[in-house]
Amino acid sequence: MSTRFTATVLGTPRIGPRRELKKAVESYWAGRIDAAALAAAARTLREQQFGELRDAGLDSIPVNTFSYYDHVLDTAVLLGALPARFDAITDDLDRYFAAARGNDIAAPLEMTKWFDTNYHYLVPEISPNTTFSLNPAKVLAELNEALALDLPARPVLVGPVTFLLLSKPVDGSGALLDRLDEIVPLYVDLLAQLKAAGAQWVQIDEPALVGDLDDAILAAVDRTYRTLAGTTDRPAMLVASYFGELGAALPVLAATEIDAVAVDLVAGKDSDALASIPAMADKLIVAGVVDGRNIWRTDLDASLATLGTLLGSAGSIAVSTSCSLLHVPYTLVAETELDDRLRSWLAFGSEKVGEVVTLAAALNAGPESVSDTLAASRAALQTRASDPRLHNDAVRNRLAALGPDAATRTPAADRRALQAERLGLPSLPTTTIGSYPQTSQIRIARAALRKGEIDQAEYVRRMQAEIADVIALQEKLGIDVLVHGEPERNDMVQYFAEQLDGFFATANGWVQSYGSRCVRPPILFGDVVRQHPMTVEWITYAQSLTSKPVKGMLTGPVTILAWSFVRDDQPLADSARQVALAIRDETVDLQAAGVGIVQVDEPALRELLPLRSADKPAYLDWAVGAFRLSTAGVDETTQIHTHLCYSEFGEVIGAIAGLDADVTSIEAARSHMEVLDDLNAVGFDLGVGPGVYDIHSPRVPSVEEIVASLRSALEAVPVERLWVNPDCGLKTRGTAEVEASLKNLVEAAAQVRTSL
Numbered sequence: 001m002s003t004r005f006t007a008t009v010l011g012t013p014r015i016g017p018r019r020e021l022k023k024a025v026e027s028y029w030a031g032r033i034d035a036a037a038l039a040a041a042a043r044t045l046r047e048q049q050f051g052e053l054r055d056a057g058l059d060s061i062p063v064n065t066f067s068y069y070d071h072v073l074d075t076a077v078l079l080g081a082l083p084a085r086f087d088a089i090t091d092d093l094d095r096y097f098a099a100a101r102g103n104d105i106a107a108p109l110e111m112t113k114w115f116d117t118n119y120h121y122l123v124p125e126i127s128p129n130t131t132f133s134l135n136p137a138k139v140l141a142e143l144n145e146a147l148a149l150d151l152p153a154r155p156v157l158v159g160p161v162t163f164l165l166l167s168k169p170v171d172g173s174g175a176l177l178d179r180l181d182e183i184v185p186l187y188v189d190l191l192a193q194l195k196a197a198g199a200q201w202v203q204i205d206e207p208a209l210v211g212d213l214d215d216a217i218l219a220a221v222d223r224t225y226r227t228l229a230g231t232t233d234r235p236a237m238l239v240a241s242y243f244g245e246l247g248a249a250l251p252v253l254a255a256t257e258i259d260a261v262a263v264d265l266v267a268g269k270d271s272d273a274l275a276s277i278p279a280m281a282d283k284l285i286v287a288g289v290v291d292g293r294n295i296w297r298t299d300l301d302a303s304l305a306t307l308g309t310l311l312g313s314a315g316s317i318a319v320s321t322s323c324s325l326l327h328v329p330y331t332l333v334a335e336t337e338l339d340d341r342l343r344s345w346l347a348f349g350s351e352k353v354g355e356v357v358t359l360a361a362a363l364n365a366g367p368e369s370v371s372d373t374l375a376a377s378r379a380a381l382q383t384r385a386s387d388p389r390l391h392n393d394a395v396r397n398r399l400a401a402l403g404p405d406a407a408t409r410t411p412a413a414d415r416r417a418l419q420a421e422r423l424g425l426p427s428l429p430t431t432t433i434g435s436y437p438q439t440s441q442i443r444i445a446r447a448a449l450r451k452g453e454i455d456q457a458e459y460v461r462r463m464q465a466e467i468a469d470v471i472a473l474q475e476k477l478g479i480d481v482l483v484h485g486e487p488e489r490n491d492m493v494q495y496f497a498e499q500l501d502g503f504f505a506t507a508n509g510w511v512q513s514y515g516s517r518c519v520r521p522p523i524l525f526g527d528v529v530r531q532h533p534m535t536v537e538w539i540t541y542a543q544s545l546t547s548k549p550v551k552g553m554l555t556g557p558v559t560i561l562a563w564s565f566v567r568d569d570q571p572l573a574d575s576a577r578q579v580a581l582a583i584r585d586e587t588v589d590l591q592a593a594g595v596g597i598v599q600v601d602e603p604a605l606r607e608l609l610p611l612r613s614a615d616k617p618a619y620l621d622w623a624v625g626a627f628r629l630s631t632a633g634v635d636e637t638t639q640i641h642t643h644l645c646y647s648e649f650g651e652v653i654g655a656i657a658g659l660d661a662d663v664t665s666i667e668a669a670r671s672h673m674e675v676l677d678d679l680n681a682v683g684f685d686l687g688v689g690p691g692v693y694d695i696h697s698p699r700v701p702s703v704e705e706i707v708a709s710l711r712s713a714l715e716a717v718p719v720e721r722l723w724v725n726p727d728c729g730l731k732t733r734g735t736a737e738v739e740a741s742l743k744n745l746v747e748a749a750a751q752v753r754t755s756l
């Protein structure tokens with residue numbers, strides 16, 4: 001077998017340490033730079049990164065983890081599987097971006113969550129007419145680029161089983177695993193080409209195998225990897241899993257001739273199973289002991305112990321991250337405002353690479369060879385465990401004193417009548433989800449405040465002016481329940497985290513969310529305390545400008561946790577109750593300020609759903625409980641709304657009903673209102689606003705199509721329960737298209753009302 005390596009990572013961030021790729025791609029879209037300039041910017045980023053990984057001491061370096069937009073879209077291109085509607089676009093790059101973002105004639109591919117992360121991939125569409133063909137230009141180019149720098153480059157591919165399981169059958173396609181016979185030969189061909197180009201190793205990612213496995217999937221794994229590993233004309237083959245354990249897929253893979261398996265030893269529990277599989281004895285285990293999903297410094301002693309137990313199970317061991325570093329920021333070096341103690345607890349991307357190298361050195365040359373590093377790590381873990389900021393007795397006592405009724409409201413039917421009387425809304429009330437366009441004016445004002453170029457009073461004046469514009473626009477359009485537009489929020493999670501004790505925010509900790517869009521997940525490190533109201537002044541200001549009701553707008557506890565880096569020293573459920581209490585206090589303050597409707601968004605409810613069925617009920621139980629705790633502090637005349645998006649809701653439909661929110665706005669435009677039937681099936685009988693148009697595209701929906709959506713919704717939901725709203729917030733859209741779309745939405749609601 002080929003030379004074995006000892007230290008690697010499964011993948012890397014790619015947006016650029018200062019979001020250089022985001023800026024280059026957005027400049028290309030805006031026509032400010034050409035394709036050559038974009039390619040040059042991308043190449044510079046890759047070469048910098050390659051150099052850093054090599055200099056850090058990795059002896060196998062992933063390539064082809066770069067992407068202009070998304071690696072699943074790249075895989076669809078690799079396999080010639082873009083839908084025919086993009087065929088007319090002759091330029092490769094423009095066709096690629098059209099598939100990602102849509103254009104005037106063709107809708108983009110759907111976007112959905114990458115397993116249980118906040119990264120979104122584009123869902124390939126496979127129709128009976130899809131004729132797969134191999135387009136290896138990108139992976140070969142990135143391989144050659146790395147080999148030219150004399151790097152131990154390991155091309156990374158999304159595996160055939162995962163690719164098909166993540167794709168969507170369209171135009172009457174049947175089970176997609178049946179299409180393996182068409183794509184496995186392309187992988188065989190590609191493996192030969194990678195070998196000919198000089199690749200010693202290839203990494204084939206099969207994260208879908210950490211989900212529920214049935215016999216069909218296991219048979220597909222067996223068939224695929226017998227074929228792929230059985231070809232002799234190939235590099236050494238690593239099959240990588242992450243985000244959980246391989247479980248039953250592990251012995252199946254081990255029985256094939258693959259050379260190495262990567263296991264996630266942070267999220268999964270494959271280490272015991274590895275020991276009992278004799279076939280592992282001549283393979284390499286790539287042990288994912290450094291957490292690629294979270295930002296805490298690794299307990300190196302514990303990792304060494306884990307590695308030690310694996311030593312007897314395999315031919316050899318390499319140290320790695322649990323998954324790609326795509327999900328963490330580049331480096332702590334960019335965080336200039338952290339206090340030194342906090343900093344010592346953390347490891348971002350480059351620090352994790354350092355941990356991998358240290359662990360590999362300890363394995364190869366003995367722990368003495370890195371004793372100083374091990375000692376520093378131990379000391380940092382100690383200061384973290386003993387830091388007083390981790391515990392707040394007042395919060396813990398408050399939570400302990402809450403009875404079960406703290407999460408229970410008056411029965412929904414009783415609330416409905418009281419709220420109807422208080423709010424006096426027309427039938428089919430119109431509303432929006434919260435945010436209005438985050439214009440560059442708004443972001444520049446925030447940047448100016450940060451740099452001290454304007455003071456807080458000036459910042460408040462500018463945000464109030466934005467709020468006044470948004471209120472005026474909604475009044476002009478004739479919307480019934482108004483929002484303030486969220487201009488003051490850099491992000492719907494970070495905004496709250498910045499004001500809560502127990503969290504800290506990063507200055508440059510950007511992580512790709514989708515395409516060129518990034519987030520800076522806050523870091524939850526201690527008990528959560530709300531020191532002061534977080535939204536009341538903005539909402540009451542907005543309410544002072546109009547006689548229509550303005551919704552208070554909050555983010556729910558599950559979503560705040562899902563989009564943060566969370567503490568790993570207590571169950572997530574406990575953290576959720578602490579955050580819930582802070583949100584609950586905010587709802588009560590909004591109510592006291594006269595606000596009659598409060599929306600508590602939970603777009604990430606589905607995202608945190610565990611990947612294996614056995615773990616799902618316990619999650620849904622605490623998640624629903626935390627939401628209810630956050631919303632049951634108000635009295636029955638206050639109408640609670642929630643909002644859900646970005647997912648297939650099938651598996652969480654029961655939980656949605658369990659939230660007991662008076663009104664739920666839910667993404668539905670792309671799924672054609674099917675979600676309403678699903679809600680009926682679980683006896684859901686509360687208010688619901690199925691999104692009537694897709695906000696992810698700049699296209700303005702016509703009155704007729706919104707009318708058609710509403711009529712189809714009315715087949716599933718009685719008029720008394722139906723609300724009219726877009727699919728999600730409008731922050732990524734332009735002002736002109738928002739105004740045109742909402743005008744049509746109001747008009748459509750009016751037409752349907754008069755026809756009732």
Ligand SMILES: Nc1nc2c(c(=O)[nH]1)N[C@@H](CNc1ccc(C(=O)N[C@@H](CCC(=O)N[C@@H](CCC(=O)N[C@@H](CCC(=O)O)C(=O)O)C(=O)O)C(=O)O)cc1)CN2
Nearest residue numbers: 118440443444446447490491492493513516517518519563
């Ligand atoms: N956390 C989170 N996860 C989520 C979502 C979400 O809203 N939040 N929604 C879904 C994903 N959708 C998303 C939609 C939009 C953006 C998004 O627009 N991100 C912005 C950054 C938002 C932000 O933090 N803005 C800051 C900083 C903005 C900035 O770049 N400022 C410039 C200066 C101003 C300028 O030149 O524009 C700078 O610092 O250099 C602010 O407004 O203050 C971006 O990538 O551009 C992200 C995710 C699911 N996951």
Ligand code: MET
Nearest residue numbers: 433434435601603729730
């Ligand atoms: C990703 S869900 C977004 C909800 C939020 N209130 C908004 O409108 O932006």
Ligand SMILES: [Zn+2]
Nearest residue numbers: 603645728729
């Ligand atoms: Zn949304």
